[in-house]
Amino acid sequence: MRRVLAFYQFLNLEDPQVECDRLQTLGDELALRGTILVAGEGVNGTVVGDVQALHQLSEHLTERYGVKSQKWSDLESGNSGFHRFKVRVKPEIVSFGVDNLDMQQTGEHVDAQTWNALVDDPEVIVIDTRNDYEIDIGTFEGAVSPHTENFRQFPDWVADNLDAQKHTKVAMFCTGGIRCEKASSYLLNQGFESVYQLDGGILQYLEDTQAEDSRWNGECFVFDQRVSVNAQLQQGQYKQCYACRHPLSAAELASTDFEHGVSCPHCIERTSEQRRHQFRERQHQVRLAQERGEQHIGLRQKKQERNR
Numbered sequence: 001m002r003r004v005l006a007f008y009q010f011l012n013l014e015d016p017q018v019e020c021d022r023l024q025t026l027g028d029e030l031a032l033r034g035t036i037l038v039a040g041e042g043v044n045g046t047v048v049g050d051v052q053a054l055h056q057l058s059e060h061l062t063e064r065y066g067v068k069s070q071k072w073s074d075l076e077s078g079n080s081g082f083h084r085f086k087v088r089v090k091p092e093i094v095s096f097g098v099d100n101l102d103m104q105q106t107g108e109h110v111d112a113q114t115w116n117a118l119v120d121d122p123e124v125i126v127i128d129t130r131n132d133y134e135i136d137i138g139t140f141e142g143a144v145s146p147h148t149e150n151f152r153q154f155p156d157w158v159a160d161n162l163d164a165q166k167h168t169k170v171a172m173f174c175t176g177g178i179r180c181e182k183a184s185s186y187l188l189n190q191g192f193e194s195v196y197q198l199d200g201g202i203l204q205y206l207e208d209t210q211a212e213d214s215r216w217n218g219e220c221f222v223f224d225q226r227v228s229v230n231a232q233l234q235q236g237q238y239k240q241c242y243a244c245r246h247p248l249s250a251a252e253l254a255s256t257d258f259e260h261g262v263s264c265p266h267c268i269e270r271t272s273e274q275r276r277h278q279f280r281e282r283q284h285q286v287r288l289a290q291e292r293g294e295q296h297i298g299l300r301q302k303k304q305e306r307n308r
Contacts, residue, residue: 008044033082044093107184107195138218173198
C-alpha cells in the first residue's frame, strides 16, 4: 500500500547540501517519489511511497531534524502521486522573501475546536494565506483572501490591508501549516499581538472535524497528482491545467477554452499563441514518451516545486 507523507520543520542547518545529499540517497534507496526542499532554515517535503518505506523516512526525519509536523494521507489506487524523487537546496523551504524572521516566535497553534470558535468570532479576522488558485476551490466560512499569486506577495498585502491597532485578533490557515508559520512570525514582527494559526492546517482540520461541525466549504488543493481532496480527505473532483496550474471543474474541462496541457478558461487570455504552441509541442513529447512506455517530466512538476 502506498501513501502520502507531507512534513516540514524549521531548524538551523549548517550545511544544507550535505543534508540534501543524505536525503536523496535515502529516498532513492526507499524508492520514494516526490520533492523535498532543504534550506538553512529547515526541511519541507511531500513524498509518496510504500508504508514501510515512509515509516523509515519518518523515523529519520524525527531523529535527525526533530520533525514534528508530519501529515499522512491515502493515495488512490493507480495514482503515482509524483513522477520522480528529487531533493533540492533552496534559499527558503517556503518562499517568502523576508530576511531574518525569528521562526522560534510564531502564532499560537490552535486545534479544530478552538479554530471554529475563532471563525465564529466577529472580532477575529480570518486570513487564508494560500494562493488564489487554491482558494478558488475551497476555504473557510468568512475567510479573507489576500488574492496572491504566490506567497512572496503576502507581506505587501499585509502592509496594504492590515493594521495592528485595528486588527487585534488575527487567525490564519494554509494547507498543512508551513506558510502560517512564516506568516504568523511576520505579523508578530510587525507588531500584531494576538495571532493564531490552525495547527496542522486544513488537512488536519478535515481529519479532526465531523461534517456537522465543519466550517470548511469546498475542496482543498494539494501539491501532488491528486490535485484536490474533499472533506473526507478522498481524492477530489478537480483536475489541473498544466499551463497555469489552476484546478479545473468538470464544466471547465468541457469548455472550448480548455486544451489539455495548453490552456484553460483561467489562462487562455493571458497566454500568447507562441506560448500555447510551445505547450502543444510539450504535450506532443509527453505522448511520444507514453507510447514508448516512458515517463516524461513536464513543466507541471517544475512549477509546483518553484511555487510551494
